[in-house]
Structure formats: C-alpha cells, structure tokens
Amino acid sequence: MATVSSSQKPLDDEEDDGKERTCKRYSEIISTLPKEKGWTTEHMYQYQGFWYHSVVGLQGIMWVEEHFKPRHEDLLLVSAPKSGTTWFKSLMFAIMNRGQYDCSTHPLLTTSPHEVVPFSEIFFHLNIPFPNPDTLSPPQIFHTHLPFTSLSQSVLDSQCRIVYVCRNPKDTFVSLFHFLQKKEEENPREPLSFEEAFEQFCKGVSVYGPFWDHVLGYWKASLEWPERVLFLKYEDMKVDSSFHLKRLAEFMGYAFSLEEEKQGLVKEILKLCSFENQSNLRVNKTGRFRVGHMSMENNPFFRKGEVGDWKNHLTAEMAERLDRITGQKLNGYDLRFMDTLEK
Structure with a gap:
C-alpha cells in the first residue's frame, strides 16, 4: 500500500504567499x-487549555486543526509526547502492511518509524504541503x-478510528525531560533543570500538557x-504484548487469522518492533529521518523503553x-x- 510521504516538494510561490498570510x-x-517559561524555549503558550513550546510549533497545530481531513x-494514532509513540507507530505500520512485507526484509529495518508514519503538526512549518488523503490509497x-478537544470537526465527522496510547506520568515526565535534553544543541537558551521542569510538569506546563487533561480527554x-x-496503556502492552497487539489489530480492521497466529506472525511483529531490536538497528543508532528539507536524528527517540525508570531519577x-x-x-x-512491573 502507499504510505504518507514526508519528502514532498516545497510549496510553490502562490502557496508560499498563502502560508505567509496564514502565519501572520x-x-x-x-x-x-x-x-510561561519554556522547558527549552523562551516561552510556552497556552492555547485551548493546553501548552505548546514554540510559536512555530503552535502554528503547525493551528494549521492541522484547520486542514487535516481524514x-x-x-x-x-494519538499520544502525549514520550508515551510510546515510536513503538506504536512501528506496531501499527507492521500490522497494516504485514501482507506486503516480510519481517526479514521489512522497511522498519532500514527506515525510522517516524518516517513511515509522520508527525502531522510538522508539515506546516517545514514549508511543505500536508499530504492530501484523497491522493493516497x-x-x-x-x-x-x-x-481530543483540539481535534477538528472534520476529524470527528470523518468517523476515522483513533488509537490513543498513554504512559504513567512519572515515566512520561522523565522520558520527556531527557528527550528535550538530547536536543539541547537546537535550543535557543539554556534548558530548565530537572527540578525546574518537574515543577512545570506538576503545574501542567509541559508540551501538550497538562498531561492529565490530555489523557482524560481520550x-x-x-x-x-x-x-x-x-485507549491503550504502554505498560499493558509491555505486560501482555500478544494480547494487546491482537486487540489493536482487530480495532484497526486487520485482525490476525488463526493461521497467522499459528505461523507465529504475532510474535514476529512484536520482535521486529521491540525496543531491543529497533534501538540496535543502524538506522536508529546513527541515522536520520527526513521531513521535507529538515532531518532529525533517530537516536533521541530510543532511550530505555522501560517501565519504572522513574525510580532512577x-x-x-x-x-x-x-x-x-x-x-x-x-x-x-x-x-x-x-x-512498575512485577518481577
């Protein structure tokens, strides 16, 4: 099947003029x-009850609200940042495309999950058009x-299915803090200390936060x-991966047949998409994924993939x-x- 392209051609002059007016x-x-003071930026902005960490990022969010029509x-796939997004992108892509790709030669062995399932809000500020679903199979x-409260009416009217994944707030906070620290060289100012960021998180001032409001909406x-x-939890998927993968596949409309289960396809997909496998692939250790004219390192998206790492921080x-x-x-x-997971 066709996939969303994250390397489309830049906007033409007429589109660029329209974008300039929209930006204004x-x-x-x-x-x-x-x-409020941002974690890694000068300010965070509260929009529709939630916090966003840059003007450029918030422009992309406003644009998706107006233009995304599934x-x-x-x-x-929806998630609060650092709640298992990378894992679930790979799982959903592998489920949907299992009839097209063999696990031994799968695109996820050489391509970032963020490239095969791009982040919608990023298209606007990279000066490339959002993929028109009508042009894709x-x-x-x-x-x-x-x-949820910021999803456009077109999303709600479309009847498209929504998969929401969340993670316990302690691990979410720790993972988010370290992710932003890894991107410190891109930040215009000194990032908040761990203690300062924790205070902001508790107040609800975090990227796409308050965390609890985000979770409760879905x-x-x-x-x-x-x-x-x-509604899926990162921890539940860790505890009983096979059960929840089959549950996810059924919800998506791609339920595993008994024959596929007997052939071990559920286990193959879990192994392909596991943190242990994905984090050790060359593409995710040293590679970059491209979105328009921008490229980002894959490595910061893979830190520990554990439940309970908060105890160390x-x-x-x-x-x-x-x-x-x-x-x-x-x-x-x-x-x-x-x-925590029981030993």
Missing part, C-alpha cells in the same frame, strides 16, 4: 495567549499529539465511543507528589496507571 494570522492570535478508512495511518472519548477510540518526595496529583486529577474516572 496565527502569530496575531499567539501574541494574545498566556505565556477519511472514514484512515487511522489516527486508503487506509493511511496519521499521527498527532493533539488533545479516556472519556473511549468510553463514549468505544467503536471509534481505542525522581526522589521519593517527587514520586509521592506526582502520585498525589494523579490521584486528584483522575479521581472518579476509574483510570489507574501501573508504574
């Missing part, structure tokens, strides 16, 4: 928004970090529209504070997180 309109809106057959997998949507929104007081906030925020919603 967005910038005027952004100039009126509440601001079809009924398409799939939308259905279905396609798209990815976004947008909160949790409530999954309860109201279970046929359209599948958070003090007991920090952990207790996050537990307390999480308990307060999720009270009454029957939603709990696993933050």
Whole structure:
C-alpha cells in the first residue's frame, strides 16, 4: 500500500504567499495567549487549555486543526509526547502492511518509524504541503499529539478510528525531560533543570500538557465511543504484548487469522518492533529521518523503553507528589496507571 510521504516538494510561490498570510494570522492570535517559561524555549503558550513550546510549533497545530481531513478508512494514532509513540507507530505500520512485507526484509529495518508514519503538526512549518488523503490509497495511518478537544470537526465527522496510547506520568515526565535534553544543541537558551521542569510538569506546563487533561480527554472519548477510540496503556502492552497487539489489530480492521497466529506472525511483529531490536538497528543508532528539507536524528527517540525508570531519577518526595496529583486529577474516572512491573 502507499504510505504518507514526508519528502514532498516545497510549496510553490502562490502557496508560499498563502502560508505567509496564514502565519501572520496565527502569530496575531499567539501574541494574545498566556505565556510561561519554556522547558527549552523562551516561552510556552497556552492555547485551548493546553501548552505548546514554540510559536512555530503552535502554528503547525493551528494549521492541522484547520486542514487535516481524514477519511472514514484512515487511522489516527494519538499520544502525549514520550508515551510510546515510536513503538506504536512501528506496531501499527507492521500490522497494516504485514501482507506486503516480510519481517526479514521489512522497511522498519532500514527506515525510522517516524518516517513511515509522520508527525502531522510538522508539515506546516517545514514549508511543505500536508499530504492530501484523497491522493493516497486508503487506509493511511496519521499521527498527532493533539488533545481530543483540539481535534477538528472534520476529524470527528470523518468517523476515522483513533488509537490513543498513554504512559504513567512519572515515566512520561522523565522520558520527556531527557528527550528535550538530547536536543539541547537546537535550543535557543539554556534548558530548565530537572527540578525546574518537574515543577512545570506538576503545574501542567509541559508540551501538550497538562498531561492529565490530555489523557482524560481520550479516556472519556473511549468510553463514549468505544467503536471509534481505542485507549491503550504502554505498560499493558509491555505486560501482555500478544494480547494487546491482537486487540489493536482487530480495532484497526486487520485482525490476525488463526493461521497467522499459528505461523507465529504475532510474535514476529512484536520482535521486529521491540525496543531491543529497533534501538540496535543502524538506522536508529546513527541515522536520520527526513521531513521535507529538515532531518532529525533517530537516536533521541530510543532511550530505555522501560517501565519504572522513574525510580532512577525522581526522589521519593517527587514520586509521592506526582502520585498525589494523579490521584486528584483522575479521581472518579476509574483510570489507574501501573508504574512498575512485577518481577
């Protein structure tokens, strides 16, 4: 099947003029928004109740809200940053394309998961047009970090299925902090210290945060529209990978047949997409993935892939504070997180 291209041609002059006008309109809106000190940028901006860490990034979000129009057959992967995005991109791509590629010669052995399933918000500020779903053979997998309340009416009307993946807040915070630290050379100023970033996270001031509001938006949507929104936890996938992979495949419309299960295809896909395998591939150790005229290192997307690494970074007081906030925020919603795995 065709896949979304992340290396499309740049905008022509007429499109570029239109983009300039759009940027100006967005910038005027952004100039009126509440601001806080950013983790790695001078400011973060609050838009529609959530925080975004640059003017350029927020422009891309506004643009996706206005222009992204998926079809009924398409799939939308959504996650808060550093909640298992890379893993689930590879899993969903492998599930959908298992009839086309053999695991021994699979594109994921030589291509970043972020290249085969691009990040929707990035297209606008790279000066390339967003892929028009109508020009691509259905279905396609798209990815976004947008909160549920920021999804456009066109997404809701499309009836496309949404897969949401989340992770316990302690590991999410630690992973996000280290990811942004790895990108420190790209930052215009000194990033926040671990303690400063923790304070911001607890206040809800993190990229696409507050974390708890992001999670609850999709949790409530999954309860109201279970046929359209599948809510998955990173930790559950770690504990019972086969069960949840089959659950994911069925929701996507690509259920495994009994014959495929007997042939070991579920285990093959899990092995192909495992952190151990993906993090040791040359493309993810030293390679870069390209989006338009920009390229990014693959390595920062692979750190540990563990449940419970927060214990190596958070003090007991920090952990207790996050537990307390999480308990307060999720009270009454029957939603709990696993933050360690039983040995």
